[in-house]
Amino acid sequence: MAYTIETSLPETETSLALLKVLAENSFDSILVTDASAKGKIIYANKAFKKLTGHDPSEVIGETPRILQGAATDKKVIDRLTSALKSGKKFEGKAINYKKDGTPFIMYWRVLPIKVGKKIEAWIAIQREGSVI
Numbered sequence: 001m002a003y004t005i006e007t008s009l010p011e012t013e014t015s016l017a018l019l020k021v022l023a024e025n026s027f028d029s030i031l032v033t034d035a036s037a038k039g040k041i042i043y044a045n046k047a048f049k050k051l052t053g054h055d056p057s058e059v060i061g062e063t064p065r066i067l068q069g070a071a072t073d074k075k076v077i078d079r080l081t082s083a084l085k086s087g088k089k090f091e092g093k094a095i096n097y098k099k100d101g102t103p104f105i106m107y108w109r110v111l112p113i114k115v116g117k118k119i120e121a122w123i124a125i126q127r128e129g130s131v132i
């Protein structure tokens with residue numbers, strides 16, 4: 001049998017508790033946006049602050065576009081935009097900027113959070129550098 005979160009932790013409340021601990025304590029930055037076309041940030045973890053310098057409370061309601069700047073590769077962002085439009089996952093790297101303006105290579109994945117077939121939110125898992 002395949003071991004999934006559902007088989008290992010069948011109780012919904014336990015799964016939710018696990019996911020909260022995971023998101024809050026992940027070494028990788030985690031950013032969640034709503035499912036609107038703009039993609040407004042609804043959650044960011046502590047590792048997001050460590051990576052970007054932005055406190056989660058400052059970025060709620062903004063879009064992750066605040067991380068972009070002059071040297072951000074437009075082709076990568078176009079690829080992400082098409083993935084968002086077609087409800088597919090994305091993985092790539094591009095230059096992003098910390099709150100103080102320091103450029104860095106963002107390596108990230110974006111995945112749809114689906115309930116049934118409906119996309120309810122998007123999650124990004126982000127880290128600095130180009131290696132997985």
Ligand SMILES: Cc1cc2nc3c(=O)[nH]c(=O)nc-3n(C[C@H](O)[C@H](O)[C@H](O)COP(=O)(O)O)c2cc1C
Nearest residue numbers: 033039063064065067068077081108110122123124
């Ligand atoms: C969940 C999620 C995470 C994102 N994370 C980043 C990111 O880390 N860096 C980045 O440059 N763009 C990121 N984006 C892309 C921008 O938010 C935006 O979708 C993109 O710039 C296209 O919109 P625009 O044409 O208005 O710029 C993310 C988008 C989503 C939905």
